[in-house]
Amino acid sequence: MQPARKINVGLIGFGMAGQVFHAPTISAVDGLRLLKVTARRPDQQELLATRYPDATGVTAAEEIIHADDIDLIVIATSNDVHYALAKAALSAGKHVVVEKPFTNTSAEADELIALARRHNRLLSVYHNARWNSDYLTIKKIIAGGRLGELVSFEARYDRFRNTLKENAWREMNLPGSGILYDLGAHLIDQSLQLFGIPEAINADLRMQRPGAQAVDDFELILHYPQLKVTLKSSMLVKEPSPRYALYGLQGAFVKYGIDPQEAALKAGASPLGDPEWGKEPEAIWGKLNVLEDGADHIAYVESERGDYPAFYRNVCDAVRGRAALAVTATAARNVIRIIELAEQSWREKRTIVLDNEKLLDC
Known part of the structure; x- marks a missing residue:
């Protein structure tokens, strides 16, 4: 053949x-x-x-x-x-x-x-952040069920840059600018993948740096029947908070640090033929603390391997008719709609209920 x-x-x-x-x-x-x-x-x-x-x-x-x-x-x-x-x-x-x-x-x-x-x-x-090592790890933790019913999920995606970047379109007063569309799109997509469409949303959006023209700090709360999802991002986080914090009826999982792939790519590295690609150092493995059989069990969980090329492997297979798309345009459209509703929530200073929203195909 x-x-x-x-x-x-x-x-x-x-x-x-x-x-x-x-x-x-x-x-x-x-x-x-x-x-x-x-x-x-x-x-x-x-x-x-x-x-x-x-x-x-x-x-x-x-x-x-x-x-x-x-x-x-x-x-x-x-x-x-x-x-x-x-x-x-x-x-x-x-x-x-x-x-x-x-x-x-x-x-x-x-x-x-x-x-x-x-x-x-x-x-x-x-939406390459679906193949971040940290996100793949929390997916595994949730699926494993050791936390019990999840009641609170917190995710952050922060930077520290206390001055504006000259001539950067992301920091101008333009449609689609600001970190809600940039970093927020990742957090929202991950949350929709994990938990589906929320019942309601409320948002706090701010421009905190001197001269800022676009959102550089946000907090979104997505409401689910038994779960509160909090998504945060800021350009003024000098001392990092947990990247993810998951709290359930049986325990917690807290994860600092971030997937290493972006830093490696910015340094000019290539995933091609690298057997260590996407592997997180042990220093940033997440901490699992659960109550089982009446006793506390604490362990650091080895992170899953990150794999950005998996996105394009899937696209290649989908073009050839061998697989369904992992990231559908409809799912990406839902992210944009959630951003629009977050902007409406902050503009109107109220919680937006999604009763009439047709958000499908997460």
């Missing part, structure tokens, strides 16, 4: 997201070929030629969208053009992956989902 032809990938956007998250993980998947990349600046062109010599650099997104030899387009641009580029790529008959957050509004997401269905193309969103 002849091996399957590799799926040719066009990457639109070779800034931080394209260089750090997408190009290395695409290149680590055997069934994908990084064929064309938009590289407008000389430094981008030099980096592309050094790290991915088999890929062709182009200067315009249209050179990828309308290329006959491209099967899958990955959009790793600023949020303001996700919708327009995804619409153009789907209309050109390409399969599409969009960097998170999917779109700036749920209405835009709905339009893209309908367009993908009309053209019978796959549409996914890069």
Whole structure:
């Protein structure tokens, strides 16, 4: 049997997201070929030629969208053009992956989902945090049942940068800017995967740094029948809090530290052929403390292995008809809708009940 032809990938956007998250993980998947990349600046062109010599650099997104030899387009641009580029790529008959957050509004997401269905193309969103070592670990802890019924789930995704980054679109007063759309999209997606659609939501959104134009601190509370989910993020956390804290009727699991993959990718490492890829150091393993048989049992739990390339392995298999998409566009659309409801909650200073929301396919 002849091996399957590799799926040719066009990457639109070779800034931080394209260089750090997408190009290395695409290149680590055997069934994908990084064929064309938009590289407008000389430094981008030099980096592309050094790290991915088999890929062709182009200067315009249209050179990828309308290329006959491209099967899958990955959009790793600023949020303001996700919708327009995804619409153009789907209309050109390409399969599409969009960097998170999917779109700036749920209405835009709905339009893209309908367009993908009309053209019978796959549409996914890069919610790579589903393959973080820490998240995979808490999934295992919850599934194991040793905490008993979960009553409180707390998750944080913090940074410390007490000054604004000059000319950074994420920190400007623009649609889709701020950490609620950035880091919050990860936390919301993880929570929807774990617990489904909440009954209600309330939010506290703030701009805390001098001169801030976009949200740089948030707290969301998602209400479930027997569970309180608290999601927090701030740009002013110098001393870290637990990344995750899970409290159940039988005990707790508390986890500090963060998955090592992002730092490794930013340092120029590649997951390709690295047997230690995604492995957390023992120093940040989570602590399990449960009451069993009338006695306390305390243990540090080895973290699961992180695996960002798993996202693109799944996309490759889905394009070939071998698997269902792990990250559906509908699930990513739900994240955007939860963000919209959080903004409404803060604007109106009230808890928003989701009675009439059609949020499915988590």
